[in-house]
Amino acid sequence: MNENPGYQEQMHLLQKEMMGRYYAELTAAAEGSGQKSAYMLVSGNPVELVRAFDLLPVFPEVNALQLAVKKQALPFIQKAEEMGYSIDNCAYVKADIGCFMNGRKTPFGTIPLPQLILCNYVGCNVYLQWFEHLAEYDPAPVFNLDIPFVRTDSGEPSAEDVTYVVRQLEDLVALCERITGKKLDREKLRRIVELSGQTGELWSKIKALTQRSPSPFDAYFDSVTLMAPLYCLRGTEECLRFFETAYAELLAKAEAGVGPLPEERFRVVIEGPPPWPYLRTFRDMFSKWGAVAVASTYSTVGGLWEFGFRHDPDRPMESIASHMLQWNLTNRNFLQRYEQIRRYLEEWSADALVIHSVKSCRLFSAGQGDMREYFTKELGIPTLLVESDIEDPRYFSEAQIRNRVDAFFESLEHKRAVAAQTTR
Amino acid sequence: MTEAVQESIERCRELLAAPFGDVAGALKRDHPGSKLVGCFPVYTPAELIHASGALPIGVIGGGNQIEIAHADSRFQSFVCSIVKSSLELGLTQRLEALDAMLFHSICDPARNLASVFKRNFPGIPVEYLHLPQNMGPRADGYLVAEYRRLLLALGELTGTPATDASLKRSIALYNRARGLVRALYRLRSEAPEKLSAADCYVLVRAGTLISVEEHVAMLEAALPALDARPARPKDRIRVVLEGSFCEQPPLELLERIEEAGCYLVDDDFLLGWRWFRSDVRPHGDPLRAMAGAYLHGSVYSGVKHDLREPKAKHLLDKVRELRADAVLILAAKFCEPALFDYALYRRALDAAAIPHLFLEFEEKMWIFDHVRTEVETFVESMLFA
Numbered sequence: 001m002n003e004n005p006g007y008q009e010q011m012h013l014l015q016k017e018m019m020g021r022y023y024a025e026l027t028a029a030a031e032g033s034g035q036k037s038a039y040m041l042v043s044g045n046p047v048e049l050v051r052a053f054d055l056l057p058v059f060p061e062v063n064a065l066q067l068a069v070k071k072q073a074l075p076f077i078q079k080a081e082e083m084g085y086s087i088d089n090c091a092y093v094k095a096d097i098g099c100f101m102n103g104r105k106t107p108f109g110t111i112p113l114p115q116l117i118l119c120n121y122v123g124c125n126v127y128l129q130w131f132e133h134l135a136e137y138d139p140a141p142v143f144n145l146d147i148p149f150v151r152t153d154s155g156e157p158s159a160e161d162v163t164y165v166v167r168q169l170e171d172l173v174a175l176c177e178r179i180t181g182k183k184l185d186r187e188k189l190r191r192i193v194e195l196s197g198q199t200g201e202l203w204s205k206i207k208a209l210t211q212r213s214p215s216p217f218d219a220y221f222d223s224v225t226l227m228a229p230l231y232c233l234r235g236t237e238e239c240l241r242f243f244e245t246a247y248a249e250l251l252a253k254a255e256a257g258v259g260p261l262p263e264e265r266f267r268v269v270i271e272g273p274p275p276w277p278y279l280r281t282f283r284d285m286f287s288k289w290g291a292v293a294v295a296s297t298y299s300t301v302g303g304l305w306e307f308g309f310r311h312d313p314d315r316p317m318e319s320i321a322s323h324m325l326q327w328n329l330t331n332r333n334f335l336q337r338y339e340q341i342r343r344y345l346e347e348w349s350a351d352a353l354v355i356h357s358v359k360s361c362r363l364f365s366a367g368q369g370d371m372r373e374y375f376t377k378e379l380g381i382p383t384l385l386v387e388s389d390i391e392d393p394r395y396f397s398e399a400q401i402r403n404r405v406d407a408f409f410e411s412l413e414h415k416r417a418v419a420a421q422t423t424r
Numbered sequence: 425m426t427e428a429v430q431e432s433i434e435r436c437r438e439l440l441a442a443p444f445g446d447v448a449g450a451l452k453r454d455h456p457g458s459k460l461v462g463c464f465p466v467y468t469p470a471e472l473i474h475a476s477g478a479l480p481i482g483v484i485g486g487g488n489q490i491e492i493a494h495a496d497s498r499f500q501s502f503v504c505s506i507v508k509s510s511l512e513l514g515l516t517q518r519l520e521a522l523d524a525m526l527f528h529s530i531c532d533p534a535r536n537l538a539s540v541f542k543r544n545f546p547g548i549p550v551e552y553l554h555l556p557q558n559m560g561p562r563a564d565g566y567l568v569a570e571y572r573r574l575l576l577a578l579g580e581l582t583g584t585p586a587t588d589a590s591l592k593r594s595i596a597l598y599n600r601a602r603g604l605v606r607a608l609y610r611l612r613s614e615a616p617e618k619l620s621a622a623d624c625y626v627l628v629r630a631g632t633l634i635s636v637e638e639h640v641a642m643l644e645a646a647l648p649a650l651d652a653r654p655a656r657p658k659d660r661i662r663v664v665l666e667g668s669f670c671e672q673p674p675l676e677l678l679e680r681i682e683e684a685g686c687y688l689v690d691d692d693f694l695l696g697w698r699w700f701r702s703d704v705r706p707h708g709d710p711l712r713a714m715a716g717a718y719l720h721g722s723v724y725s726g727v728k729h730d731l732r733e734p735k736a737k738h739l740l741d742k743v744r745e746l747r748a749d750a751v752l753i754l755a756a757k758f759c760e761p762a763l764f765d766y767a768l769y770r771r772a773l774d775a776a777a778i779p780h781l782f783l784e785f786e787e788k789m790w791i792f793d794h795v796r797t798e799v800e801t802f803v804e805s806m807l808f809a
């Protein structure tokens with residue numbers, strides 16, 4: 001209701017079509033098309049390598065996300081809990097395992113069984129559990145692609161880290177060759193990596209657009225539209241075309257001074273994953289106040305392009321390694337995240353920080369109280385912290401969250417009014 | 425003899441009950457010039473610290489002695505207690521004797537805690553180890569490099585960098601200590617009436633708070649005396665306990681569990697301090713030996729994802745080896761790795777028809793009636809089934 005008519009029409013349609021085709025491919029594979037698939041994880045994913053073998057990348061996280069958005073997750077979560085998973089375990093895992101063990105049928109398609117279980121362990125320790133469990137439930141070969149965490153003061157991986165990852169990638173190639181019966185086509189990989197590089201370039205340009213005022217789109221709620229293709233389809237021509245369209249469209253909006261809301265009254269940075277089961281409700285709480293997210297950390301879990309990283313076709317393996325090691329949010333330490341947010345606040349000219357703390361994802365949430373302390377006490381940034389969940393609808397207390405959001409923006413408004421008076 | 429060992433155990437209990445800051449301060453005073461390196465669970469390559477001329481000390485939460493008054497505004501209600509209580513120790517100036525702190529990739533809360541430590545306690549340098557989760561052929565070289573990196577930092581801290589010779593001495597010493605702990609556990613599984621889980625626990629836990637030399641001396645004296653203890657076996661079921669590898673349950677809880685009718689013949693308390701199934705190779709390149717032991721000679725654990733064999737198989741093997749009647753999964757509340765493991769263990773235990781019970785604990789809990797009743801009911805169901 002608050003949005004401009006026709007907002008992001010073209011790119012939305014295109015995205016729907018592409019993701020529809022992607023899930024149709026998954027369904028076909030599940031029904032015996034013969035295409036082989038690899039289960040993998042979103043954070044810093046090496047989808048280029050998987051695509052080079054024509055393996056269909058399947059992201060259980062994206063499936064879990066879709067289930068939550070379509071309000072279909074809870075029965076699967078409960079099935080997993082019946083198997084012994086705890087109420088306190090990450091609900092992404094539970095929704096996926098519940099679905100995996102119960103026919104893999106979803107309203108958006110059927111998920112095929114894997115021929116490869118590729119645990120790209122990029123930061124999230126739950127990933128290791130998750131795919132270890134899938135490997136128990138399914139006979140497909142499993143590979144832990146172990147990515148050393150960023151842990152030095154420089155924030156850079158060491159030379160040994162890079163070597164370790166590149167060598168593992170070579171082992172992974174050998175495994176994919178065995179699974180697919182095909183030799184790695186280096187030229188093809190080069191081309192895929194090139195496409196990823198170009199896509200990353202566009203994504204980064206798109207993200208720069210939200211530095212303008214008004215921001216042409218919401219960098220939290222709308223980024224989602226771009227993130228699914230970025231993970232599932234990166235490295236394909238169609239994904240690049242999609243990003244070209246998206247960039248053109250969003251640029252036009254920026255030039256025309258059109259934003260997602262009739263009026264942009266507050267610019268915020270949002271940290272933490274969205275509450276998928278209540279996305280619309282949550283969004284409306286901010287729209288009501290004219291608050292637009294100009295940057296979000298969540299949109300960098302799969303990769304962090306806005307600070308300069310690009311896949312390099314001349315060094316395909318090294319750049320895949322570098323993406324996984326360093327150029328994504330999840331493999332960076334918590335203080336690097338503070339720094340990332342600080343840059344957003346500054347370079348994207350934001351008024352406030354909103355932390356959405358989700359129970360499921362402790363990678364994101366554990367310690368966010370300290371983060372709030374840092375931003376309010378050390379930097380004097382108005383910071384709001386609200387709690388719910390990324391997947392489990394049982395943790396969303398609407399009234400409570402609404403009250404906190406309202407109180408926060410009321411106080412921001414008040415401060416603004418006072419400031420206006422004193423400058424008058 | 426027996427009295428002496430009882431005294432030892434009492435001293436260990438006192439050590440555990442004493443405020444952490446005092447214990448750390450005393451350790452430092454007794455070893456003038458030595459730096460203290462705090463070790464967060466699970467595993468610490470203590471040899472590297474020792475060989476660099478520093479003392480490792482276990483920072484394993486606040487147990488049930490401290491109240492969490494500040495840390496709960498930093499870490500949410502759905503985060504395990506050890507993360508908060510360890511932070512609370514720092515926020516209440518109980519970690520001032522520490523010269524450095526060491527964490528490793530065990531779970532996401534502990535990982536973020538390392539950063540929170542770094543920001544809040546600028547006087548305590550934080551080192552973070554990434555131990556490999558791909559146990560394939562590439563891990564060896566990587567882990568040696570990772571240990572070398574840690575050694576460099578430790579050398580800078582102490583000013584007396586480790587040498588091959590000092591590393592070998594430390595390996596030999598820790599081999600001895602771990603060997604003695606293995607002997608304690610062997611005694612417990614063979615004659616559990618001679619050594620209760622709680623007594624065994626305090627003897628091992630003391631090792632995280634005193635120097636390894638003192639620990640070795642203490643255990644060398646204690647073992648034969650424990651073995652010689654006259655004790656009559658009680659009519660209890662033999663139970664393997666699993667799931668308490670990081671946050672540690674209160675002593676009283678262990679006592680109540682055993683009193684409820686079982687002998688805990690094995691457990692995973694303080695697992696990282698007894699990480700290896702046998703000695704680390706004392707000759708050859710010491711870092712290669714340490715890395716090799718990690719990759720090929722360490723125990724299974726919820727924080728090490730070795731896909732060469734299912735975790736549950738290790739648990740089943742252990743149950744059979746120790747002729748245990750049942751398994752008790754005792755997981756710290758909100759401990760993601762332990763809670764995940766339970767789903768796998770439960771499946772395997774059901775398939776093997778091994779009775780099991782799942783319980784959650786918190787280091788700070790102080791009411792045990794409910795646990796006791798549950799264990800009693802469980803034991804009865806087995807004895808009279």
Ligand code: SF4
Pocket residue numbers: 061090091092093124125126127360361362363364390
């Ligand atoms: S903990 Fe977070 S990053 Fe990890 S699997 Fe769950 S939702 Fe994903």
Ligand code: SF4
Pocket residue numbers: 504505506507530531532533534670671756758759760761762
């Ligand atoms: S108790 Fe579990 S969740 Fe908490 S720090 Fe230890 S391993 Fe992590």
